[in-house]
Amino acid sequence: MNNPQLDRDGNLKHLLSIEGLPKKILNQILDTAESFVGVAEREVKKVPLLRGKTVCNLFFENSTRTRTTFEIAAKRLSADVISLNVSTSSQSKGETILDTVDNLIAMHADMFVVRHAQSGAAHLIAKHVPPHIHVVNAGDGRHSHPTQGLLDVFTIRKYKPDLHNLRIAIVGDVLHSRVARSEIHALTTLGVPEVRVIAPKTLLPTQVEKLGVHVFHDMEEGLKDVDVIMMLRLQNERMSGAMLPSSQEYFKTYGLTQEKLKLAKPDAIVMHPGPMNRGVEIDSNVADGKQSVILPQVTYGIAIRMAVMAILAGGLPAQQQSSVGSPASPGGAA
Amino acid sequence: MKIQIKNGHVIDPKNNIDSKLDVYIAAGKIVAVGNSPEGFVANQIIDAENLTICPGLVDLSARLREPGDEYKARLVSELQAAVAGGVTSLACPPDTDPVLDEPGLVEMLKHRAKQQGLAHVYPLGALTRQLEGKALSEMSELTAAGCVGFSQANVAITDTQVLWRAMEYAATFGFTLFLHAEEPFLAAKGVAHDGEVATRLGLKGIPSAAEALALATILRIAQETGAKVHISRLSTAEGVEMVRAAKKQGLNISCDVSANHLHLTEHDIGYFDTNCHLKPPLRTQRDKEALSAGLKDGTIDAICSDHTPVDDDAKMAPFAEAEIGATGLELLLPLTLKWATEQKVSLLQAIGSITQASAQVLGIPGGDLSINSDADLCVLMPMNTGKYVLMH
Numbered sequence: 025m026n027n028p029q030l031d032r033d034g035n036l037k038h039l040l041s042i043e044g045l046p047k048k049i050l051n052q053i054l055d056t057a058e059s060f061v062g063v064a065e066r067e068v069k070k071v072p073l074l075r076g077k078t079v080c081n082l083f084f085e086n087s088t089r090t091r092t093t094f095e096i097a098a099k100r101l102s103a104d105v106i107s108l109n110v111s112t113s114s115q116s117k118g119e120t121i122l123d124t125v126d127n128l129i130a131m132h133a134d135m136f137v138v139r140h141a142q143s144g145a146a147h148l149i150a151k152h153v154p155p156h157i158h159v160v161n162a163g164d165g166r167h168s169h170p171t172q173g174l175l176d177v178f179t180i181r182k183y184k185p186d187l188h189n190l191r192i193a194i195v196g197d198v199l200h201s202r203v204a205r206s207e208i209h210a211l212t213t214l215g216v217p218e219v220r221v222i223a224p225k226t227l228l229p230t231q232v233e234k235l236g237v238h239v240f241h242d243m244e245e246g247l248k249d250v251d252v253i254m255m256l257r258l259q260n261e262r263m264s265g266a267m268l269p270s271s272q273e274y275f276k277t278y279g280l281t282q283e284k285l286k287l288a289k290p291d292a293i294v295m296h297p298g299p300m301n302r303g304v305e306i307d308s309n310v311a312d313g314k315q316s317v318i319l320p321q322v323t324y325g326i327a328i329r330m331a332v333m334a335i336l337a338g339g340l341p342a343q344q345q346s347s348v349g350s351p352a353s354p355g356g357a358a
Numbered sequence: 359m360k361i362q363i364k365n366g367h368v369i370d371p372k373n374n375i376d377s378k379l380d381v382y383i384a385a386g387k388i389v390a391v392g393n394s395p396e397g398f399v400a401n402q403i404i405d406a407e408n409l410t411i412c413p414g415l416v417d418l419s420a421r422l423r424e425p426g427d428e429y430k431a432r433l434v435s436e437l438q439a440a441v442a443g444g445v446t447s448l449a450c451p452p453d454t455d456p457v458l459d460e461p462g463l464v465e466m467l468k469h470r471a472k473q474q475g476l477a478h479v480y481p482l483g484a485l486t487r488q489l490e491g492k493a494l495s496e497m498s499e500l501t502a503a504g505c506v507g508f509s510q511a512n513v514a515i516t517d518t519q520v521l522w523r524a525m526e527y528a529a530t531f532g533f534t535l536f537l538h539a540e541e542p543f544l545a546a547k548g549v550a551h552d553g554e555v556a557t558r559l560g561l562k563g564i565p566s567a568a569e570a571l572a573l574a575t576i577l578r579i580a581q582e583t584g585a586k587v588h589i590s591r592l593s594t595a596e597g598v599e600m601v602r603a604a605k606k607q608g609l610n611i612s613c614d615v616s617a618n619h620l621h622l623t624e625h626d627i628g629y630f631d632t633n634c635h636l637k638p639p640l641r642t643q644r645d646k647e648a649l650s651a652g653l654k655d656g657t658i659d660a661i662c663s664d665h666t667p668v669d670d671d672a673k674m675a676p677f678a679e680a681e682i683g684a685t686g687l688e689l690l691l692p693l694t695l696k697w698a699t700e701q702k703v704s705l706l707q708a709i710g711s712i713t714q715a716s717a718q719v720l721g722i723p724g725g726d727l728s729i730n731s732d733a734d735l736c737v738l739m740p741m742n743t744g745k746y747v748l749m750h
Contacts, residue, residue: 028629043558122674142676143560144630152674165676166560202560229557230565
């Protein structure tokens with residue numbers, strides 16, 4: 025079984041999931057992103073790496089933040105960008121995913137950024153496209169959201185450069201979360217020694233410990249002495265029903281408040297992939313507080329997406345950067 | 359027409375024959391195995407030196423996609439596949455479109471199949487109308503039309519009162535129920551075994567408990583009603599254990615496993631290989647070993663192909679949206695022989711689980727080389743690697 029993400033020489037061909045990628049490639053993306061952080065601060069926020077290339081944002085599932093950041097990233101690389109909300113067009117007319125893709129290939133797209141509600145959709149497209157076309161998974165079902173996982177690690181690395189010495193807790197709906205799966209794989213691959221998940225049993229997948237995490241059901245216990253708290257979004261439709269009794273009860277047991285935050289290390293950072301449900305999984309005081317790095321996550325998301333696209337289609341060689349950049353102070357961009 | 363097949367190695371599990379013998383056929387019937395009948399003069403002599411002769415295979419579950427799903431497969435294409443795979447008799451589940459719950463539909467299917475002159479088709483009628491699990495179908499009428507048993511295909515009866523009545527009614531007439539054990543609420547929207555692989559791939563799981571719970575209900579009601587029940591496509595270690603215990607207890611039950619589940623596990627899904635989107639889902643290595651052990655010790659009676667042809671487009675979709683099923687008619691024999699080789703099971707026993715045992719479950723003729731039976735047979739060339747060449 026060949027790794028569908030790598031070419032024969034072991035270079036990144038598609039970015040479909042963090043799982044299965046070697047540490048070297050993750051570091052290559054993170055280091056490349058480092059060099060793109062500065063681009064946004066220039067007067068002309070553009071580099072010509074993808075000039076003449078067409079990037080196609082193919083969103084079968086709605087998204088604002090991810091689509092926008094991919095769009096900005098592609099534009100800063102000088103690519104031509106088309107964004108399609110397919111959920112509202114062809115799919116409703118009965119066209120299959122691959123028919124939609126074939127039509128865009130006929131229009132000479134060079135890269136697809138794909139989001140779909142079903143796990144494995146990006147793999148399906150990657151298997152289908154001709155070799156010169158690259159696929160970036162922007163979220164498939166519960167499976168994977170690799171650029172989110174990467175931007176989260178990038179953010180962590182900014183504030184806590186020594187990944188080998190961290191204790192990190194991921195809190196909330198791990199069961200339905202592609203973000204959590206990507207974060208877990210990214211953190212364990214990069215050598216974070218202790219990754220915890222904290223959630224009620226109804227929101228954890230079967231045998232989650234096989235992903236290499238420590239399982240906690242009690243938030244107070246799980247947050248103790250952690251360096252990083254990564255909160256997950258709770259979808260509205262799961263707030264009451266057979267998974268959870270109510271959003272109020274969830275907030276009491278698993279919501280992140282100032283009080284619970286005190287159990288973590290004093291310099292712990294708080295992250296959230298957005299969009300947040302204030303008062304459900306996170307208290308506004310914490311979301312906007314000085315330990316929150318939620319907005320820097322968004323900023324770094326653009327650099328990460330630029331790095332991924334540049335490596336895939338910009339002919340960027342593997343970079344060996346030694347400097348990781350100086351760690352900023354928490355809340356710097358908030 | 360009189361045929362003599364000489365020098366072949368005859369495997370006939372029902373009659374416990376496993377030796378080099380000649381087979382004599384006259385007017386489409388087997389007239390002798392071993393010594394030539396008196397005055398037998400063959401019109402044709404087939405030399406089967408180095409070849410194995412066994413009864414034509416009997417498959418407990420093969421979808422022919424007619425009526426209704428001719429886009430996926432045609433009766434003629436599937437029956438050709440059956441014969442090419444050595445399958446001379448097969449049972450087809452009732453989940454066609456329309457559902458096989460009307461005697462007229464069954465008669466038409468039987469008639470169309472007979473016209474092809476290929477494999478014998480034995481329809482399983484719908485146990486409940488439209489497979490809705492509410493009202494019983496006309497079982498006696500359907501039997502008269504040619505049904506050999508009643509099935510719910512992959513649809514569960516959620517109302518235990520209905521299941522109970524269905525078993526009582528079937529038991530009244532001695533009809534066999536073919537049931538797939540899967541508790542529908544636990545399995546809802548599930549597409550893979552609820553375990554490590556589903557967790558990694560972000561697929562909704564079907565827990566093993568879904569089989570155990572449904573099985574517990576079915577076995578308990580079977581015990582109360584005395585119905586004859588065949589469990590289709592067992593998939594878990596726990597399920598094997600439950601059937602083993604029920605058989606020990608003396609229940610009138612039998613069961614099968616699909617050839618896929620003897621060879622594949624959840625890990626074969628790999629990177630979302632939609633060909634492995636099956637019902638029941640592929641489970642763990644431990645389950646696979648338990649199924650194999652159950653088949654060896656007779657807890658599991660037979661192997662079926664669970665042949666379910668799906669058109670290419672329906673598989674070119676994200677895993678959960680890809681249609682369930684895989685073709686299997688032409689793989690039943692090679693996969694059975696591969697299993698036998700790997701597990702060091704005798705050819706006699708392995709062939710028995712796809713001939714005599716399945717014929718017995720269906721209560722149909724065939725699956726053996728007894729005198730006066732139809733000369734449905736299969737000549738193959740077994741190799742020590744488990745590979746074989748099928749001769750026509």
